Amino acid sequence: FDMFFLAFVERLFRPTFKKDDFVLGKKLGEGAFGVVYRASLTKKPSSKVPYQKEGDLVLKKATEYGAVEIWMNERVRRACSNSCADFVHGFLENSSKKGAEYWLIWRYEGEATLYDLMQSKEFPYNVERMIVKEVQDLPRGLERENTIIQTIMRQLLFALDGLHSTGIVHRDIKPQNIIFSEGSRTFKIIDLGAAADLRVGINYIPKEFLLDPRYAAPEQYIMSTQTPSAPSAPVATALSPVLWQMNLPDRFDIYSTGLIFLQMAFSGLRSDSALIQFNRQLKRCDYDLNAWRKSVEPRASSDLRKGFELLDLDGGIGWELLTSMVRYKAGQRISAKGALANPYFDREGLLVLSLMQ
Ligand code: ADP
Numbered sequence: 559f560d561m562f563f564l565a566f567v568e569r570l571f572r573p574t575f576k577k578d579d580f581v582l583g584k585k586l587g588e589g590a591f592g593v594v595y596r597a598s599l600t601k602k603p604s605s606k607v608p609y610q611k612e613g614d615l616v617l618k619k620a621t622e623y624g625a626v627e628i629w630m631n632e633r634v635r636r637a638c639s640n641s642c643a644d645f646v647h648g649f650l651e652n653s654s655k656k657g658a659e660y661w662l663i664w665r666y667e668g669e670a671t672l673y674d675l676m677q678s679k680e681f682p683y684n685v686e687r688m689i690v691k692e693v694q695d696l697p698r699g700l701e702r703e704n705t706i707i708q709t710i711m712r713q714l715l716f717a718l719d720g721l722h723s724t725g726i727v728h729r730d731i732k733p734q735n736i737i738f739s740e741g742s743r744t745f746k747i748i749d750l751g752a753a754a755d756l757r758v759g760i761n762y763i764p765k766e767f768l769l770d771p772r773y774a775a776p777e778q779y780i781m782s783t784q785t786p787s788a789p790s791a792p793v794a795t796a797l798s799p800v801l802w803q804m805n806l807p808d809r810f811d812i813y814s815t816g817l818i819f820l821q822m823a824f825s826g827l828r829s830d831s832a833l834i835q836f837n838r839q840l841k842r843c844d845y846d847l848n849a850w851r852k853s854v855e856p857r858a859s860s861d862l863r864k865g866f867e868l869l870d871l872d873g874g875i876g877w878e879l880l881t882s883m884v885r886y887k888a889g890q891r892i893s894a895k896g897a898l899a900n901p902y903f904d905r906e907g908l909l910v911l912s913l914m915q
């Protein structure tokens with residue numbers, strides 16, 4: 559009851575928008591379920607409305623799944639707003655030609671996703687420049703790279719912990735869905751189109767076809783085959799903590815986050831084809847990262863060796879964290895909160911000037 563009442567009150571006082579309020583700019587992305595544009599407000603409705611500068615907004619025109627995405631974004635805004643891109647408004651647009659279309663509007667957070675940043679040869683130093691106010695003139699090397707990667711991981715896990723504590727599993731965590739927010743100088747999660755809200759059973763049955771196989775944990779089909787379909791909202795609210803513990807569905811996101819950690823540490827695994835090949839190798843090793851390491855280390859390229867060296871720093875706490883995230887059994891994977899408490903994040907790094915830590 560609380561949640562719905564609060565949602566209702568919040569709606570009353572928040573500015574709402576309609577189709578004519580927006581002018582579309584450059585296309586930022588196009589998937590099977592929607593098109594994303596940079597956008598601006600056409601007129602300045604009132605001084606109380608933020609986001610009035612040109613290109614301040616991002617607009618997604620979504621198919622029927624947009625309804626779930628609006629629900630998730632409104633939940634996030636109330637419960638863990640720092641985890642995801644700032645959501646402005648979402649509504650159903652009934653244009654006679656195309657049928658129902660959902661419009662979702664966010665604040666434009668910045669131009670780069672973690673994917674874009676990882677494609678650069680400069681990574682992770684290009685990120686250091688963005689998260690640190692004044693980059694000190696330190697020698698480049700493993701220690702410094704590790705500190706930057708550590709900061710990114712901490713921000714990512716912090717955002718993820720917010721979602722999971724709210725009862726939301728994202729299910730499509732990948733570098734393309736992590737945006738660098740220039741305003742807060744932190745990474746935020748985007749694209750809640752495949753997310754599930756377990757407390758109220760919204761979208762409880764996973765849409766497997768939405769999942770990205772490159773980052774999906776091996777149990778990708780388990781939730782839908784082992785759990786009954788979502789009960790109606792009030793019942794689900796009472797039941798869900800139990801379901802949550804039975805399946806630990808949040809650990810699905812942890813596996814994906816582990817693969818991102820891996821790609822940050824190993825430059826040779828950042829391309830799609832390398833990741834797909836890695837997934838095949840790991841499967842052959844029964845998802846045992848230590849076994850994978852044994853199989854590749856003897857004839858490892860210099861890229862691969864450098865990754866192991868980075869994760870082996872400080873007694874191997876990075877490798878330890880990685881192996882506690884990328885495990886076959888969901889129940890054996892560490893939680894987002896547990897990962898944040900891992901010794902890997904204890905050591906005071908070089909990024910003493912970094913914000914928000
Ligand atoms: P899709 O369903 O197409 O994957 P996303 O929500 O992931 O939709 O958005 C597609 C792309 O648009 C993202 O990869 C990112 O580059 C850009 N984008 C999305 N939201 C924002 C935002 N709030 N600020 C800046 N760019 C964004």
Ligand code: MG
Pocket residue numbers: 734735749
């Ligand atoms: Mg996306």
